[in-house]
Amino acid sequence: MLDVTSLCRNFGGLPALSEVSFSLQRGRVTALIGPNGAGKTTMINCITGADLPDAGRVDFAGEEITGLPAYRVARLGIARTFQNLRLFPRLSVIDNVLCGLTVHGGKSMLGALLRPPSVRNRERRLHLKAMAALDRFGLTELADWPVGVLAYGDRKRVELARAVVSDPSLILLDEPVAGLNHEETMAVGNEIRALRAQGYTLLLVEHDMDLVMGVSDHVVVLDGGRCIASGTPDEVRQNPLVLEAYLGRTSATA
Amino acid sequence: MNSRDKIFYFLYLHRTGLTVLMLTMVLAIYPLLYGNPYILGLTNLIGIYTIVVLGLNLFIGYAGQISLGHAAFFALGAYGSALMTTEWGFWPWPSIVLVALGTAMIALLVGIPALRLHGHYLAMATLGFNIVIYTVLVQWDELTGGPSGFAGIPSLSIGSWQFDSDLKLHYLVWAAALICLTLGLNLVRSGVGRGLAALAGDEIAARSLGVDTRTAKVKVFVLSAVLASLAGSLYAHTFGFVSPDTFGIFASVDFVTMVVVGGLGSVWGSLFGAALLTWLPEFIDLFEAYKEIIHGLLLVVVLLYLPQGLVTGLVDLARVRLARRRHRRA
Incomplete structure (x- = not known):
């Protein structure tokens, strides 16, 4: 459902991503792994429009989304979390989660100002939805x-x-x-499995190998901005290139 | 749930509507009991400022931007209404609407380029805009009356009912202020309002949640300019006289101080900030003489100790306390 084709991104002449291609299958969990600086976060940024790729293309559900602004990508139904958390610290938990429903909120400022019954009902629906999400993640107490x-x-x-x-x-x-x-990691792992069971498609960028191997259907390995391997967790685990990337190059060059 | 809990739950659920209702009743009754024209003149001014500060608070407190030029939009409303009704003999009510639309257009033209800027640069750009408008008001004296101002602006009327006394104006001004406050409360409790709050919290995160941040900033800037323009028109018709001094950059700074002292991102804080900073100088002579210094000090102290402003800061503190206590009990 998401196809990344020959994506390139350079930072001041240094390639952070070069010619990376992979696809996500609907309803599957794909993991993107690699050592620090491999280009994983750059990849997520390029997919979501937080960053602009220099070359290559990204297609989502049969539509090209390369270079679309982040808010339009979000409105197409791609949600993300951030490595270093980007929450709204002053807002309450429930309001933060409600912000996640911006895509479903009205865009009309006049409607928001006058608050006719239709807007009122929509607000109530969104509120129930947000409460359900809090319940799911055990956050109701903290709303x-x-x-x-x-x-x-x-x-x-x-x-x-x-x-x-x-x-x-x-x-x-x-x-x-x-x-x-x-324990918290185990809980997140279970949550990812639950999301998959509900039919969600996920792309997981992670360092924690136990988690990656435990929940992924497909693993893509980046190193130095290149895709060096992809396959099932077992295939990737046995791939010599992956071992080299993770354990160092000395054995290969010696 | 017993009946006592039910009452509390009802109060909690309808807290916004009930607060508006209570304030409306107080404002409707108090001038009848205590009709001192001097005080009424002062509270009318507070009502007018509340509308400006509300708009500015949506822009600064909710959307996290800064403007040091809102007195210019206030001026456009006041002088626009003054000119349309006296020089060109236009009906007052439609001219308020036309002037607000014109101000919205100007805000759009200023906002689209200016809102690409952030922080200090945006502050300087809006300050520059205010200086331009102020200079025009002072220099173009055939049109604006120059430094000595513009007198003889007719009062508003409905049929033969003239809003010409402080008491009548009280009801007019506060009806307008309450309507604007209600609209503001509606806005911040909607998806659009949350989009603005998200924008203030973290622009990158807001975009990744589907908020078109650039358009949202321009929209709320235009909205705040329209509110300032409406307040300006009301000001002109209430006091019958306008002069450039009311609309200089110090007025803009005062509006920002009202927003900050009242509470960033609090609709009620707008009312509180406008009221506090308009009342204080009237009651304490020292405050009048050293107004600028005291405003500056107040701003610094609030920013140092309660950076969210008095109302918002205290409400936030209370919220954390309450949440902690509930958590401990659970």
Whole structure:
């Protein structure tokens, strides 16, 4: 459903991504892994319009989305989370999650000002939807808390809830378990499996190999901006190029 | 849920509507009991400023932008209405609407390029706009009356009912202010309002959630300019006289101070900020003489200790306290 073709991105002459191609299958979990600086986050940014690729194309559900502004990509049904969390610290948990429903909110300022019954009903619907998402991630208790005072693990869950609440057709998770302890990581793993079971399509960028190997259907490995391997978790695990990228080059060059 | 809980839940659910209702009743009754014309003149001014500060608060507090030029839009409303009704003999009510539309066009023309800027640059651009408008008001004296101002603006009327006394104006001004406050409350509790709050919190995250940040900024800028223009028209018809001094850059700074002191991102804070900074100098002589210094000090102290402003800052503190207590009990 998402096809990345020969994508290139340079930062001041240094290639962060060169000629990377891969596809996501509908209803599957694809993991994008690689050592630090491999270009994983750049890839997510180029897909979502947060960054502009220098060459190549991205197609989503049969439509080219290369270079579209981020808000239009979001409106097509691609949701994402951020590596270093980008929540709205002053807003409460429920309001943060409601922000995830912007795609479904009205865009008319006049409607918002006058608040006719149609807008009122829509607001009620969105509120119920957001409450359901909070319930799913065990955040109901925290609904009225300003996000800024929450613990890190809770904030991670708020961001996940914000991404999922709009029923996107594709969810990009940028390091969802970075900084979480073992139990929290297991919980996120279960959540990813649950999303997959519901038919969501996910792209997971992650360092935690146990998580990646446990939840992914397909793994794409980047190293130095190139795609060096792809396949099922087992295939990738046994690929010598991947071992080399992760364990160092000394054995190969010696 | 017992009946006491039900009452509390009802109050909680309809807290916004009930607050508006209560304020409306207070404002409707109090001038009848206490009709001092001097005080009424002052509260009328507060009502007018509330409308400007509300618009500016949507722009600064919700959308996270900055404008040091809103006195210019206030001026466009006031002088627009003054000119249309006296020089060109136009009906007052339609001219308020026409002037607001004209101001919206100007805000659009200024906003599209200016809102590509951030922070200090945006502040300077809007400040520059205010200086331009102020200079035009002072220099183009055949049209604007120059530094000495423009007198003889007719009062508004409905049929033969003239809004010509402080008491009648009280109802006119506060009806307008309450309508604007209600519209503001509606806006911030909607998807559009949350989009603005998202924009203020984190622009990149807002875009990734589907908020067209560039358009949203221009829209709320135009909205705030329209509110300032309406307030300006009301000002002209209420006091019958306008002069450039009301609309200089210090007026813009005062509006920003009202927003910050009242509470960034709080509709009620707009009312509070406008009221506080308009009342204080009237009651404390020292405040009058050193107005600029005290405004500056107030701004600094609030920004240092309650950066969200008095109302918002205190409400935020209370919210965290409440949430903590509920959490401990659970």
